[in-house]
Amino acid sequence: MQTANRRLQNPRAAFILHSAFCILISTFSSSASAQSFFNSRGLGEISPAAEARVAGLAGPAALSTLNPGIFVDLNQVSFHVTTLGAATLGAQGGSSRLLADVRPAAFNVAAPLPFGTRVFGGIGQKFSQDFDIWSESLADTAYRRHIIGRGGIYGLRAGLAKSLFDKVCIGAEFTHMLGGSRENWRFELDNGGYTSTDTIEVDYLGNTFKVGGSYQSRLFSLAAYYEPDLSLKASRNKRVHGVISDTTRLYVITLPHSFSLAAGVNPIKRFGVDIGLTVNPWSDATITDDDSMADLGYKNIWRGSIGAEYEIDSLHPVRVGYSQQVWYYDASIYQADTTEHPPVLVQVPSPISEMGIHVGTSVPIPKFGALDISGEILYRSSQAPSSDLEPVGPAGLKEIAGRLMLTLSYSEAWSKRTRRWGY
Amino acid sequence: MRANSPRLRYQATRNSLLFSSCLAALLLVLSTACNTLPVGYDQLRDRVTGTADTTLLPDSASSYARYVPLGGSSLLYLGGDADYVARPVLRFSILDTMSLDSITSFQLVLHQPDTAKSMGFICRPCSSEWMESGVSWLMADSFNHWLIPGGDFLRETLATGTLSGDSATFDFRYAGFDSTLKARIRNCGIGIFAQDTGIVAIYAGTGSNTTTAPRLRVTYTIKGKQTTRVINDVADASLVDTVVTRSQPLDLLVGSGVAFRTWLTFNVDSIPAAATIAKADLKFKPETKYRRTDTIIFGASRLTESFTVKGANARFESLPSSIARYIVPADSDTAVTIDVRSLVQSWVNYPDTLWVNHPPPDTLRPPDSLRNHGLLITSSPEWSKLFRLRIPRSGVHAPRLEIQYVLPPEDRFR
Numbered sequence: 001m002q003t004a005n006r007r008l009q010n011p012r013a014a015f016i017l018h019s020a021f022c023i024l025i026s027t028f029s030s031s032a033s034a035q036s037f038f039n040s041r042g043l044g045e046i047s048p049a050a051e052a053r054v055a056g057l058a059g060p061a062a063l064s065t066l067n068p069g070i071f072v073d074l075n076q077v078s079f080h081v082t083t084l085g086a087a088t089l090g091a092q093g094g095s096s097r098l099l100a101d102v103r104p105a106a107f108n109v110a111a112p113l114p115f116g117t118r119v120f121g122g123i124g125q126k127f128s129q130d131f132d133i134w135s136e137s138l139a140d141t142a143y144r145r146h147i148i149g150r151g152g153i154y155g156l157r158a159g160l161a162k163s164l165f166d167k168v169c170i171g172a173e174f175t176h177m178l179g180g181s182r183e184n185w186r187f188e189l190d191n192g193g194y195t196s197t198d199t200i201e202v203d204y205l206g207n208t209f210k211v212g213g214s215y216q217s218r219l220f221s222l223a224a225y226y227e228p229d230l231s232l233k234a235s236r237n238k239r240v241h242g243v244i245s246d247t248t249r250l251y252v253i254t255l256p257h258s259f260s261l262a263a264g265v266n267p268i269k270r271f272g273v274d275i276g277l278t279v280n281p282w283s284d285a286t287i288t289d290d291d292s293m294a295d296l297g298y299k300n301i302w303r304g305s306i307g308a309e310y311e312i313d314s315l316h317p318v319r320v321g322y323s324q325q326v327w328y329y330d331a332s333i334y335q336a337d338t339t340e341h342p343p344v345l346v347q348v349p350s351p352i353s354e355m356g357i358h359v360g361t362s363v364p365i366p367k368f369g370a371l372d373i374s375g376e377i378l379y380r381s382s383q384a385p386s387s388d389l390e391p392v393g394p395a396g397l398k399e400i401a402g403r404l405m406l407t408l409s410y411s412e413a414w415s416k417r418t419r420r421w422g423y
Numbered sequence: 424m425r426a427n428s429p430r431l432r433y434q435a436t437r438n439s440l441l442f443s444s445c446l447a448a449l450l451l452v453l454s455t456a457c458n459t460l461p462v463g464y465d466q467l468r469d470r471v472t473g474t475a476d477t478t479l480l481p482d483s484a485s486s487y488a489r490y491v492p493l494g495g496s497s498l499l500y501l502g503g504d505a506d507y508v509a510r511p512v513l514r515f516s517i518l519d520t521m522s523l524d525s526i527t528s529f530q531l532v533l534h535q536p537d538t539a540k541s542m543g544f545i546c547r548p549c550s551s552e553w554m555e556s557g558v559s560w561l562m563a564d565s566f567n568h569w570l571i572p573g574g575d576f577l578r579e580t581l582a583t584g585t586l587s588g589d590s591a592t593f594d595f596r597y598a599g600f601d602s603t604l605k606a607r608i609r610n611c612g613i614g615i616f617a618q619d620t621g622i623v624a625i626y627a628g629t630g631s632n633t634t635t636a637p638r639l640r641v642t643y644t645i646k647g648k649q650t651t652r653v654i655n656d657v658a659d660a661s662l663v664d665t666v667v668t669r670s671q672p673l674d675l676l677v678g679s680g681v682a683f684r685t686w687l688t689f690n691v692d693s694i695p696a697a698a699t700i701a702k703a704d705l706k707f708k709p710e711t712k713y714r715r716t717d718t719i720i721f722g723a724s725r726l727t728e729s730f731t732v733k734g735a736n737a738r739f740e741s742l743p744s745s746i747a748r749y750i751v752p753a754d755s756d757t758a759v760t761i762d763v764r765s766l767v768q769s770w771v772n773y774p775d776t777l778w779v780n781h782p783p784p785d786t787l788r789p790p791d792s793l794r795n796h797g798l799l800i801t802s803s804p805e806w807s808k809l810f811r812l813r814i815p816r817s818g819v820h821a822p823r824l825e826i827q828y829v830l831p832p833e834d835r836f837r
Binding site for chain 1: 458459460461462463464465466467468469471697699700701702768772829831832834835836837
């Protein structure tokens with residue numbers, strides 16, 4: 001009977017594995033590109049936890065591998081390779097543009113050690129600075145600016161965890177932050193060519209530490225992690241027309257601590273619910289440049305999520321979730337102060353709000369692990385707060401982003417159990 | 424019967440709905456994916472430090488004339504009027520081994536584009552060798568002057584007649600000359616002199632259809648059989664002179680044939696070195712002094728040496744940085760606009776302070792060729808159909824440089 005099953009399963013497993021590897025390899029060979037029209041500001045969008053399983057539950061960060069204390073049940077070597085396809089439709093003032101890309105998102109690996117300890121590591125993106133924006137035509141000319149931003153800040157993580165009593169795990173990790181962004185400010189001619197390019201390159205470097213823990217039982221789970229202040233050393237180099245190099249500017253960006261909490265409950269067999277909360281009290285974020293410190297103008301924000309999972313059968317779970325958050329920096333909207341004469345153009349900060357609907361499932365790969373799939377629809381908008389100022393220029397920017405995440409999860413020994421690492 | 428089954432109809436409806444939905448989604452994606460609308464630009468607006476417009480008038484202006492080689496032209500000019508005098512020189516590859524005993528006729532064939540014109544002419548042998556790439560009114564080639572400006576010729580008459588219609592054939596005296604003169608005709612070519620007033624154009628061998636190129640047609644008999652052989656010219660050029668070089672020396676002129684070049688400099692020190700030049704239009708409204716064409720092409724070339732030091736001998740980039748087509752209007756006030764953005768960007772990138780602050784032998788001193796020595800307005804090319812325009816030195820039609828520039832963006836973090 002087992003031999004017959006193996007014969008049936010092997011071609012299917014090979015097909016799924018082959019398809020998954022093709023998708024992952026093709027996306028890893030492509031370069032990351034535009035994600036959000038809002039990414040031109042701040043440090044960019046906070047990248048989501050790059051695990052399709054968690055993304056399908058609306059992304060409770062404390063239940064993901066971002067939490068160093070999540071490895072209660074780890075009893076075999078496992079790794080996750082995740083790729084992310086994203087499309088963003090931006091709309092403003094009656095115009096709309098679509099940005100799309102596919103890119104590698106994360107790699108995580110964890111292995112059990114004797115005495116309930118675990119070692120783990122990985123690499124993933126923390127901030128995305130990809131954007132692609134056109135200007136309107138400059139006055140009286142057919143020339144336009146095309147600004148392309150590429151890059152982000154990545155975390156290279158390694159840590160140790162200790163499982164206690166098969167229900168509790170605590171862990172700590174060291175993260176080396178690195179990355180960079182490159183902005184090309186191009187002038188486009190009416191015939192489609194470029195006349196000149198100004199380039200701004202910023203390299204980021206930093207280290208941080210994170211501690212976390214979780215309690216997991218059959219009915220109930222709790223997880224949390226804490227990340228202290230993060231100091232990012234940035235080095236900026238500007239080249240004008242590709243010829244003139246501005247002097248290198250060095251500065252330090254300091255982000256205050258942040259923490260994440262999550263809870264899960266399995267009230268009935270095959271059904272579980274989780275909630276997550278991530279708090280980034282970043283209103284005190286600063287930039288230090290030549291001994292002068294300035295406020296970056298970021299905000300205290302939180303991200304909340306609620307998700308549910310139902311196992312149609314023991315191998316096919318279905319996940320849904322809802323998330324809501326406000327971004328840590330504001331978009332800008334221009335309004336006119338008509339009380340002044342002549343009227344003065346005022347840049348009004350407008351909060352970026354985001355809500356998302358998340359779905360996901362898993363496809364088991366016999367003798368390997370699983371292919372986790374999640375789909376997300378995110379709606380982002382920036383609206384100016386009501387004021388006496390008169391609106392000028394385009395209205396607030398709105399985005400609808402769709403994300404498809406695939407995570408190839410390998411477990412050393414195939415297990416029917418679909419619940420992994422935290423819920 | 425089967426086609427009408429409810430299941431099949433349901434499937435057909437479902438498939439068509441699916442197809443329509445996919446098509447609509449695809450169209451939506453295509454319509455939004457390929458556009459360049461300014462979505463999100465206001466998020467970057469505070470990093471754009473602004474644009475500025477400025478209009479500059481020339482700091483210095485001058486004009487000079489040069490006899491330039493006209494061998495590249497597709498037309499040869501013959502004749503003279505109140506402004507110009509022109510004569511073509513031609514050279515044919517006549518084999519010196521050709522047996523001339525059996526020749527029954529030796530003819531010169533010329534074609535002209537304007538079939539309504541006629542011109543009497545006489546053809547004489549050249550006495551000095553010349554090069555198509557270097558021959559001009561003054562020079563036989565790039566290094567040697569004619570003994571007499573306008574070319575060195577012998578007195579013998581090779582052909583004479585009146586050019587009229589689209590083509591004309593003339594008897595060409597060659598067979599009767601001694602071997603020394605034949606060798607001179609083969610090596611030095613011939614010149615054609617007008618005998619009437621006015622200027623006519625003749626098709627050259629360069630750039631035109633080979634059927635209209637100047638040629639010799641030789642008819643001879645071999646073994647009782649009459650044979651005709653056509654010998655196209657291997658080199659031709661017009662030698663053009665003008666009286667204008669000696670009149671109105673303060674005029675700013677641009678012209679072809681005898682090349683008139685106008686030199687202008689603009690002080691761009693007021694523009695920051697980091698600025699991106701979005702627009703730099705050199706505008707002026709010329710006054711037509713002479714033209715044999717309705718379409719005139721101007722070129723703006725960057726000077727690589729100082730005009731104030733070297734004058735008319737100052738080097739400039741042989742390929743113009745930009746060109747502009749100007750249709751000579753009958754009575755409108757159309758202005759010439761030359762896009763010199765790349766030139767201005769180069770001047771802005773290399774401000775004079777770089778040379779002032781880094782005197783020789785400072786290794787940081789850029790090459791002098793990069794310095795703002797100004798620009799030359801020329802005909803492009805200078806062997807194009809004869810024209811001469813005058814650029815006003817002052818007034819509303821005088822040259823002006825309209826510049827729009829944008830400063831580099833601010834940092835992401837400030």
